[in-house]
Amino acid sequence: MTDALVLASLPLEFDAARDMASVRDWRRRGRYGPVPYLAGDYRTADGRTLSVALARPARLGGRAVAPIATTLAALLHPHCIALTGIRPDGPAVPGDVIIAHSADDQWRRAIHGFRPDALSSFGAADEKEALLWLLERLARGEDPVTHPARARYFPAGTWQARVGPLLREGLIRNAGHGWELTADGRAYIRRHLFAVVDPPHRLPFAVHVAPAEDASIAAVARESGIPHWLIVQGVSDRAEYDRYRDFAAHAAAEVLWALLADLLGHERRRPHDH
Template sequence: MRDIDVVVVTALRHEHEAVIRAAGARVDRWTHHDRDRSTPYLAGTYASGGRAFTVAVARATRMGLPAAASVAASLVERLHPRCLAMSGVCAGNPAEVALGDVIVADLAFSYGEGKRTAGGLIPDHRHLTMPDSWVRAAQDLSPRGLPSHAEPTERDSARWLLERLSHTAEPWRHPAWHRYGPWHRVLPALESGGLLTWSADGAALTPDGRVLVQRERHHTAVRRMPFAVAVGPIASGSAVVDDGRVWRRLRTSGVRPVLGVELEAAGIATVAHRLDVPFWAVVKGVADHADTRKDDRYVPFAATAAAEVLWRLLADRLLSGRALDRAAAQTR
């Protein structure tokens, strides 16, 4: 097949499906390629505002850096893209991002690299950075108008606060606190409704409040929310983490603050660097905080929101200003 402008790799099937869904009608038709090879892919043309770029989307058969890097390298060598990208989910630093937020990596590294001694790991990381023009575009990117983004209602704010109070007595320290409200109406309503009580220690859930939180967790799917786009470092490891201690360990990595932890970003950045792909982008939705409360409730939303943000970023970089002449020529 002729050269492709963008290759998008995902680690899991549901992430792959989210990328295809999020493209929507802007990709008129997806065609299957190389079904009989080890790395099949879908190809299409993403068009908007009279401009277009070509794209191939493929997935690995399992999570992890080796699998994702193998797929990425195979497609880069065959399709010669201008940009190598990845969309999916990750764990987010609870001090910096909220569940459902989307992280765009301005830097990726493998945090397990180095020398392990009796005193612990001596880091020896290779930091790979996204081009500065792409970092700036990601910093300026607003999620408003994306299908998964919504401004919160007072009911949404009440649900969010009750959920936070089930974990901490200080929800106002949470990164998403200022996205919700208005608290001068929400807090009194929760108190008069018997769901929240006040003491010298602060706000706390009543028994009815705890029951409502449990019911919401089991019966309410997360479909739209006021998620934010955060730009910062993503660290890749070799194992899924749920002990809650990884953020403390990463403070000694020489990079702060690390926003996200997952398994593949460093592999994508490395493939782009070593195979001379001009641009790379890794976009991950926050599905958990790598702690003992890890569950899958936010996974579908995080995958979808990440895919929507990736398409918006690609469109901003490839369709505005100096659009790719190659894509325009191929769509005539």
């Protein structure tokens, strides 16, 4: 029996899940079969080992995941089946992570109490990242002052100091009813976003619990008699240029592995066998 079967729809999502896992050596399996996959031993922080498998469909699209999930579930008999990836927007801001509602009470309690602070993807926003966040909110027609994520990018006492340069450079203005971009501000953000080559590596992202966009994984778990299922997705941007795409995939994968290590590691209590 495999402890966890992890699936991804896109190459970007698959690569992020592979790279963010604490697996020393991934082994190729089923290379000449109908569904090739990677197998490995995931080491938890306290030294336990989880047997895990990772796969993605040859063709793109969420609907393509269900058939390979069913095939691998019958082959590997996983204790948990999981899906990691990205999703556009949602009840969050780009870079945040959404965990789907779990049908399991024990897992639901653990998920609701999950904190991302200790993860390598999590970090305070520097001044440059905070100002970009503010300009992006204004470009979307959102009010950064009342936005629920403002405190993550503008901690107490930093608003005046960080907004001052934008005012002096004529990128934003107070229109009486709130802040708005000037023509120079709109031109600046277009130039900057298209000039950004590297995505952010650390952000003060939040983790939300919400209904699953695609319930196919839960259906496969139910039909295959798999005890647990988990869906974790990072929020990307609907904009033409999405600088959060890579970060969202990696943050989602890191959250997923951390949850699996916590929930399955304590539930299975497998010995350290190497």
